[in-house]
Amino acid sequence: MKEEIDAVISDVINRTEFINGRYVNLFEEHFSVYHEAKHCIGVANGTDALEIAIESLNLPPKSEIIVPANSFIASSEAVTRSGHSVVFCDVNKDNYTISTSDIRSKITQNTKAIVVVHLYGHPCDMDEIIKLSKEFELKVIEDCAQAHGAEYKGKKIGAVGNIGAFSFYPGKNLGAFGDAGAIVTNDENLAIRCKMIANHGRIAKYDHQFEGRNSRLDNLQAAVLTVKLKYLEQQTESRISVANYYYDHLADIESIILPKKEIWARHVYHLFVIQSEDRDNLKDYLLKNGIQVGVHYPISLPKLEAYNYLGKVDNSMYANNVDSSLLSLPIGSHISSEDVSYIASIIRSFYGK
Numbered sequence: 001m002k003e004e005i006d007a008v009i010s011d012v013i014n015r016t017e018f019i020n021g022r023y024v025n026l027f028e029e030h031f032s033v034y035h036e037a038k039h040c041i042g043v044a045n046g047t048d049a050l051e052i053a054i055e056s057l058n059l060p061p062k063s064e065i066i067v068p069a070n071s072f073i074a075s076s077e078a079v080t081r082s083g084h085s086v087v088f089c090d091v092n093k094d095n096y097t098i099s100t101s102d103i104r105s106k107i108t109q110n111t112k113a114i115v116v117v118h119l120y121g122h123p124c125d126m127d128e129i130i131k132l133s134k135e136f137e138l139k140v141i142e143d144c145a146q147a148h149g150a151e152y153k154g155k156k157i158g159a160v161g162n163i164g165a166f167s168f169y170p171g172k173n174l175g176a177f178g179d180a181g182a183i184v185t186n187d188e189n190l191a192i193r194c195k196m197i198a199n200h201g202r203i204a205k206y207d208h209q210f211e212g213r214n215s216r217l218d219n220l221q222a223a224v225l226t227v228k229l230k231y232l233e234q235q236t237e238s239r240i241s242v243a244n245y246y247y248d249h250l251a252d253i254e255s256i257i258l259p260k261k262e263i264w265a266r267h268v269y270h271l272f273v274i275q276s277e278d279r280d281n282l283k284d285y286l287l288k289n290g291i292q293v294g295v296h297y298p299i300s301l302p303k304l305e306a307y308n309y310l311g312k313v314d315n316s317m318y319a320n321n322v323d324s325s326l327l328s329l330p331i332g333s334h335i336s337s338e339d340v341s342y343i344a345s346i347i348r349s350f351y352g353k
């Protein structure tokens, strides 16, 4: 992509078009089409995308918003930062996304919204979530930071609920050359509000209708993203092939649990997360053999110091126990077939296979 990316970067510089500009518009248009959403608003990063999306809903102050306990802190941070209260909810044992039965048990009179995280690239069970949202009049915010191109029953995630937030942090499935994010929605009023919040509460130059903030997607990042978006499907397919190799070559190892892909899901494998009781030893063994691995996440959100203020951690929650077993194997379009076969063979040798 280098030539194409260099060309658009030069174009932005030659035009000195740094804030707003044609690539922002172009990217918003292409990304909304790709994600089957009527509107897309570029913002500065994924955390801002979540915060602005929540703010745009105009919920009463201090509303309770349900957030899964296994996620990156941005999912819950955005709730608190926008003046609401985080209520943690458990995740499913098999696919790690938010548990709809636990959502039900966490709903009170003050619950006004749910942040559903399409974690690791696997979509949440949206039919059940939409059903709950109708029954209890809740707004649904989709945290899509790990799920560019993921599908629920053949439909792209993002604008299935009320509003969706994306991150283009360089390590995400679609990554910029720095921080960047976007919001998608089919609701025109929310789209207008988000655009205004992200740009000092204005539409026209000095016509500020309320106090907003500065969280714009800059034209250089948008230019890079416009090029990279064209290759996303191809890169996603190579992620899926790496995942399929793991499924084919690790399924017989009883000591590890592979991630479940539901039949209705297009999983885009931002991460390929396995479970092992012997996680730390397996991790060291892989590192010793030159294989980088990660843990997502080593400490569940409720157990972070940042959430001490919520009081006692619910130890009966699966999410609060499984964090000691999770291990993310290398995945991405940069992983060659030799790489993946080497990784699988090292894991097999750890288990004496």
Ligand SMILES: *Cc1c(COP(=O)(O)O)cnc(C)c1O
Pocket: 045, 046, 047, 048, 071, 072, 074, 075, 117, 143, 145, 146, 166, 167, 168, 169, 179, 180, 181
């Ligand atoms: C990366 C990430 C975010 C935050 O995105 P930034 O662009 O880094 O602010 C939010 N939620 C999840 C689940 C993420 O993985």
